[in-house]
Amino acid sequence: TTGTIATDPEKHDVEYLTPISVGTPSQDLVVDFDTGSSDLWVFSTEMSTSDIKGQTVYDPNNSSTSEKVQGSTWKITYGDGSSSSGDVYLDTVTIGNLTVPSQAVEAAKKVSSEFTDDSHNDGLLGLGFSAINAVEPTPQNTFFDNIKGSLDAPLFTVDLKHGTPGSFNFGYIDPAAYIGNISWTPVDSSQGYWGFTSPGYAVGTGAFRNHSISGIADTGTTLLLLPKSVVSAYYKEIQGAQYDSDQGGYIFPCSPTPPDFVFGVNKGIVTVPGDMVSYAPADSANQNCFGGIQTDTGIGFSIFGDVALKTSFVVFDAGGLQLGWAAK
Ligand SMILES: N[C@H]1[C@H](O)[C@@H](Sc2ccccc2)[C@@H]2OC[C@H]1O2
Numbered sequence: 001t002t003g004t005i006a007t008d009p010e011k012h013d014v015e016y017l018t019p020i021s022v023g024t025p026s027q028d029l030v031v032d033f034d035t036g037s038s039d040l041w042v043f044s045t046e047m048s049t050s051d052i053k054g055q056t057v058y059d060p061n062n063s064s065t066s067e068k069v070q071g072s073t074w075k076i077t078y079g080d081g082s083s084s085s086g087d088v089y090l091d092t093v094t095i096g097n098l099t100v101p102s103q104a105v106e107a108a109k110k111v112s113s114e115f116t117d118d119s120h121n122d123g124l125l126g127l128g129f130s131a132i133n134a135v136e137p138t139p140q141n142t143f144f145d146n147i148k149g150s151l152d153a154p155l156f157t158v159d160l161k162h163g164t165p166g167s168f169n170f171g172y173i174d175p176a177a178y179i180g181n182i183s184w185t186p187v188d189s190s191q192g193y194w195g196f197t198s199p200g201y202a203v204g205t206g207a208f209r210n211h212s213i214s215g216i217a218d219t220g221t222t223l224l225l226l227p228k229s230v231v232s233a234y235y236k237e238i239q240g241a242q243y244d245s246d247q248g249g250y251i252f253p254c255s256p257t258p259p260d261f262v263f264g265v266n267k268g269i270v271t272v273p274g275d276m277v278s279y280a281p282a283d284s285a286n287q288n289c290f291g292g293i294q295t296d297t298g299i300g301f302s303i304f305g306d307v308a309l310k311t312s313f314v315v316f317d318a319g320g321l322q323l324g325w326a327a328k
Pocket residue numbers: 015032034035036037078079080082114115118121124218219220221222
């Protein structure tokens with residue numbers, strides 16, 4: 001079998017929201033597919049109403065197929081400091097035409113303000129490796145791990161776009177979705193992420209600089225977070241670019257369009273167009289833009305988030321344990 005589901009960008013492509021159905025009769029939710037984590041958790045009727053601001057909630061008591069996993073709990077803190085916790089049910093989960101009859105659905109009891117304030121987002125669907133699933137005492141499988149044995153191929157593809165719907169496909173590589181060749185690179189899944197090492201980068205039409213950049217492909221991170229040395233080399237080429245500690249990142253005049261940023265994937269390259277680096281208006285007064293490329297300081301690895309992913313068609317291949325990047 002194969003499957004496909006559309007995913008819609010929120011304002012400024014800050015995150016991409018994708019519909020899923022949970023339970024019987026089905027409860028339709030919209031969640032953040034996150035290759036940087038491995039838990040499927042949802043807003044639920046077990047939460048305090050003060051933590052819910054517009055989200056749709058999962059009600060396990062309203063599903064004839066829900067089964068509580070007695071004694072199991074979960075608690076997660078994400079890279080941006082946000083957090084959530086709760087307990088666990090098994091229930092049927094459908095994405096497009098793909099159904100896992102007994103998927104661990106982690107019902108939130110508590111969520112931090114970042115989630116409460118994210119009113120269109122009803123939860124996260126982890127597409128990382130199940131080894132870092134946060135359920136205690138028995139970690140649970142991701143939706144992808146549960147379905148992959150039924151798929152024509154044990155892979156999914158990510159086709160995020162700027163300001164318009166993209167798609168997650170499961171079990172097949174759509175040749176119409178990309179151009180040119182796919183550049184493949186091995187995945188290091190030892191930390192539970194889709195980790196890889198880029199051999200280097202270039203700024204605009206400049207020479208390629210050999211510089212190993214180890215990071216993860218993370219659909220749940222908005223920006224492209226890279227080593228400080230790379231980021232300062234990039235912004236050095238933009239007149240008026242500066243680090244603004246109030247905004248917590250590099251800003252620069254929105255015009256003229258900044259140079260492209262190129263990073264290597266094995267023998268190939270991925271180009272982030274300059275207009276994608278002008279991520280969003282930083283202030284109304286001086287027409288400055290907040291950069292879509294920022295530092296990975298303090299994280300321990302780089303993060304190839306949506307700013308990098310939306311330029312490409314990316315194959316997350318669990319069979320070959322490799323990432324494939326192609327232009328589109
Ligand atoms: N993998 C990412 C994850 O999806 C988000 S969790 C999140 C928080 C608030 C709103 C939406 C999502 C967080 O930022 C980076 C890393 O952790």
